Amino acid sequence: MSRPINDALWQQITHDITTEMRAWRLAHPKATLCAIEVELDARLNRMRARMIEDLALTSSAADWTATPAAEVPRCTACDQSLEATGAKSRTLQTHGAQALTMERTYGVCPACGAGLFPPR
């Protein structure tokens, strides 16, 4: 792992959902079970996306700039060790129409010029 799970982030988003749902429930004391479920699911989908982003950053593939030479990701076309060109982000979509922003070290092959995000 390049870094551990961000405990402070996970505690913050859990706290935020608890606080938001408490306030929402007080404002909607007669909400149906279905309405409660919709409100909670919307927040859980947001929380889930932030957790996935954080978990992805714990991968050794997220930042391999300090990886020993023998373990540096290799070009899938010609098997040369990739050269890191810095972190780049890309946005993906996950459940609940939530955007995931993934920050990873991007690599370029010095032989053929192919560029890629090494797989996780």
Ligand SMILES: [Zn+2]
């Ligand atoms: Zn190559």
